[in-house]
Amino acid sequence: MLPRFELYQPTTLPEALGMLSETGGNVRPFAGGTNLIPDLRGGREQARKFVSLAGLDDLRFTRFANGRVEIGSLTTVSDLHRSHEVLRNAPALHASATAFAGHMVRCTATIAGNICYGSPSADLLPPLLSLDANVTLASAAGLRILPLSRFNLGYKQTALKPGEMMTQISWPQPARGTVQLFYKLGLRKGDAISVISAAVSLTLKQMVCTHARIALGSVAATVVRAERAEALLLGRELTEKLIGEAAELAADASAPIDDLRASKEYRLHTARVLVRRLLRQAAEGPGEAGSTRRSTEG
Amino acid sequence: MVETVPTATNSPNVQLHQVGKPLIRTDAPNKAYGNTLYAGDLTMPGMLYAKVFRADRPSALIVKVDTARARALEGVRCVLTAWDLPDRLVVTDIPGQTGGKTKNTAQPILAKERVRFFNEPIALIAADSEEIAASARDLIEVEYAPFPGVFDRAEALTAGAPLVDGDANVVAAYKIRKGDTERGFEEADLVIENSFRTQVQEQAFLEPEAGLAWMDDKNVLNIKVSTQVVEHFRAIADALGIPHNRVHIEAMYVGGGFGGKEGLTIEMMLALLAYNTRKPVRLILTREESFVNHGNRHPFTLHYRSGVKKDGRITAMEVRLIADSGAYSKLSPYVLLYATVGAPGPYKVDNLKVDSVVAATNNLSTCAFRGFGTMQACVAYEGQMDEIAKSLGLTPLEVRQKNFIHTGDRNATGQKIESAVWSEQCAIQALEALGERAKGNDVVKIGRGLACYQQSYGRIRWFKDSSEAWVGIEVDGTVIVRCAVTDIGAGQSSSLAQIAAEVLGVPMEKVVTYFGDCTLNPLAGTSSASRALYMTGNATKMAATKVRDNLLEWAGRHFQVPPDDLQLVEFRVTAISDPARSMPIDELARRCAADGVHRHHLAMFKAPTSEGLDPETGQGEVFPDFTYGAHACEVAVDTETGEVTVLKSVGAHDVGQSLNPQSVAGQIEGSALMGQGFALCEEIIQRNGVLVTPSFSEYLIPTSEDVPETKAIILESRSGLGPFGSKGMGEPAFAPVAASIANAVADAIGVRIFELPITSEKVINALARKASGQVKMH
């Protein structure tokens, strides 16, 4: 049963920040509610005061200008999924939005909710991490900007301080010719929590790797970057042998657990498979934008 | 997509005007517009809200239940525990039958001395609001003492295993001894032996259990509820110690049952609270409560040993089955019987030995679920067929063609098959409909699978099943059908309207079916066992035919023609020999009324009966008849990740006669997806009896994005026992789906996964076993 809770409904950001700070941090942001409502119902969420962000329309935007990409924190997953700009400029993020949940949830779930929930299976995180995204956190006291890699600290632990909320996510446009890919493995095609996911962002000049980011979801307490694999690729020609070694190192970067969805061994195996697959695809050239096991639809 | 193939018929002269047409179901528009009220939508003034307190462990002694704080909470009207109920509170074992009870199926309504399964109900609460009821539930305290449980079905059958109830954990056991298996195996050129395992599946109907109960001014206890069986009124009256005629159950339109609403759902809980408070009480289960409230699909271990000649003919078959009933037997003996009788599938096996047993454990109860034991056997016997084909270098179709049972043959229990057996036609058409094979590559492998089946429709013969229906025509030419069948979403009430419309020659819109009411309608029996259309359809057709005869007798006199020269179509009675002699049906009805002609009739249809099986040989007649058909599918398997994608799914079934092809296609399409869930992703997992997949977050049913290209092919032999030669379709459409997917995966990757569901991980493990040579090669 859904417990009783209080929901404040501000219409401006300052008003929202005021509400978040007033009660000494006992109040939490409430965006799409697609994590919060099931958690409240299931007794996993103890907070009983929330500030609804639904009225803050200004925080729902996608901007591509001056070599930067800026996404408002209230942008929904289906906004990302429907955006041609996202498809063109951030194909891996687009692919993750396409593989995300099902139509109903995509229409409500927000990008910031996905990040701030702090789950290692959050689908938007591997692509965002592979893009070196920054997050902007606002409080009544002001703004601070943090690299996403320093935001998710542990399982459902984030760098958010009491009274703070996320307002935007941004990153520099990757160099031309950067290939961005994403793949999600779930136990079914729709509404699946990932068993494992991987995102790759790779810049190649004549097959030599000049920039590499590899991020893996559902293999550790947070989404992780395979930094040793990235370092291995840098400045080297992307051969089949190198791809194999990088895939091994990527698997080493993961510390998966056994759970209901899969065993640790299976996750290690598929971490290797997915990284190898995405790197091979990158070697084949940008070709189609992004990669997902599901085709893009309406 | 539907394709109807009207083929040879037993009665070629019937000309059907409304039956067999995809008419808009009478229940469809209001459901589509959201106007239909389901049990959980109902409210009443002064209504109380109920909650159920359940045990938090699977096996324990109950030392003390302390409800004092819950009772003291303001707004709490009633808290009931086993100590507040008289001792006679047990439930019947055969839902819908006239009073059939066996003592070993007794289940306490509320746990008293012992908890036998996780979340067993211990107390009932009624309060002024749902919130208060929930708070009261949190205030109940139970003191438990440890009691050992048993959670593995094989272990439960070993000496010294903790006893779930009584003096043994054997709930039921059967054997079939037919022919001479020893000789059969001697004659065999090849013997193939395999063990299969199937998992617990949750019905996952759209509408969780819900209902509203109240005492009325006639001192009648009324219960409006989501159920497949209104005949539970008897068990409830017995439990309360009140006469049967004071319990009035009305089944609302039901949002799906699949067997999960065949046993008592929440009627008894509602009855006890309404009876004790004298107030209306409503209970709606959450999804999590629903998961533990009804019995799920029995998990089975199926061991098959088949002897075959080089040409593929089966010379002998030995089968051992072990199923898990959970803590209370419910319908387990019957589920096991279906699996036992169904063990050889739609094949003629003259030398057959089957030993089966269902064990009590402290797992969640298992009970009725579409396919009812038979579909679990299908996974195994169809897996065996493909393994045989592979070993002999035959195609899956060829090996089946060598063994199909035919009309006039005797099945596993020696019962002669009287109706058409079109397994072969169905298999060929299903395979053909797959069309061109998808292209695979080094990583993604394509596979195809076929599965055939034999699934009974109608209840076990010694239940002596019957159904009644009343049909009447009003003086304006409109027709009323009264029949207490429950409409569980498959169009039960609409089909009866269609039958009455056909017989009486009125448009279907002029028929109203009053259904689901155990008091005001003649009793019709359950909507289960693929029997609803077969039984209630026949009763309705009989009643309508009698009304028609009465009307035509009057019209024959009036028009001075013999009654068989008259036809009732398009709302007119017309003489075939002289179409000028004709009148509209409303006028006919009015004039019949004026002349005192009986314009209504109550009919009873009785199914064929028998007196049971020989306990030593398992020989005898068990079911009225069987449906045959096939399912074929094509899958793509990613051999690096193990992902299985069903690309195409085709069901081809001989339905006898389709009443409404759209409804038949609905059964086939729904089955395709439900079977896919069973094959690939659905599994109720318990760890030492504790449910670890308690909601739709962990228990994964296929979503709209998992739907493959699906096709329904309807064949019509008009040879069934149902109205117009129809056969049951609710379960048959489902029976072969999972087996065909399992076979397709084996075809794609060259190695079989013997344990459902076939998850990506199992695929990877099977491929690894194959690569390391650990798979036995034939």
Ligand SMILES: Cc1cc2nc3c(=O)[nH]c(=O)nc-3n(C[C@H](O)[C@H](O)[C@H](O)COP(=O)(O)OP(=O)(O)OC[C@H]3O[C@@H](n4cnc5c(N)ncnc54)[C@H](O)[C@@H]3O)c2cc1C
């Ligand atoms: C059926 C279903 C399917 C799902 N499938 C997927 C899936 O495929 N992939 C996936 O990744 N997730 C999935 N989810 C989880 C969920 O939808 C996502 O995590 C979603 O992005 C959460 O966003 P929200 O706006 O709904 O967050 P909310 O539920 O509103 O909030 C989640 C958390 O983030 C905090 N928060 C929200 N916005 C802010 C902000 N601006 N600043 C600071 N904190 C904030 C909240 O306080 C809360 O702790 C699924 C959920 C459901 C119910």
